Amino acid sequence: MTTLDLAPLWRSTVGFDRLFDLLENSGQWTGGDNYPPYDIERVGEDHYQISLALAGFTPDEVSITAEQNTLTVEGRKAEKGGRQYLYHGISSRPFRRIFSLAEYVQVKGASFENGMLKIDLVREIPDAMKPRQIAITTGGDHQPVENKQAA
Incomplete structure (x- = not known):
């Protein structure tokens, strides 16, 4: 297994x-327990779905917990x-399966059908974090000038 030196990134x-x-910690993920089997699927630009094969389990025997990026x-x-x-x-x-979630990824729901647990996730970036156009003023008149850059 190769090691990754992150020291240059820490400095900058x-x-x-x-x-x-x-x-x-990525080395801990390989060769570990792979039960239960699962898929992670991108079903839209900001929509994801995790599917776990849980043959023999009932919904009452499974719990899902979402907390701060996990x-x-x-x-x-x-x-x-x-x-x-x-x-x-x-x-x-x-079993216990832990998934790390990116910033702003929220669990929207879960369903259990035919031994498959499906968990729906959506990335919802707050409006304050989305890119926005800034008006540019000229001289002392502070009249906004339209920015002609291509978006």
Whole structure:
């Protein structure tokens, strides 16, 4: 595994701590537990969907928590005693899957159908953060002059 030296970036940037932490910890993501399997799909310019294959789980056995740039999906099967399996291939082990969300990405809803949990996400940038045109004034009259730059 190659290591990434982020020291030059630390010296010349401000406020990217979270991004650098994600890069430094990226080695932990590879080769880790891949249960349950999932997909992350871009369904629109600012719309995303995470799908988790949760065969054997019910919606009551799964919890979704969204908090400050983190989405956590946890599942725990209810104990059902008295069954004797000859072969048990459908996993029922507890899981915890954590997704890091970018700034302004919000969880809009979740649905569970046919063993698939689908979580809808939307990036909503506040109006104050969106680009805007600034009027340019001339001399002392402070009359706005239209900016002719192409947007």
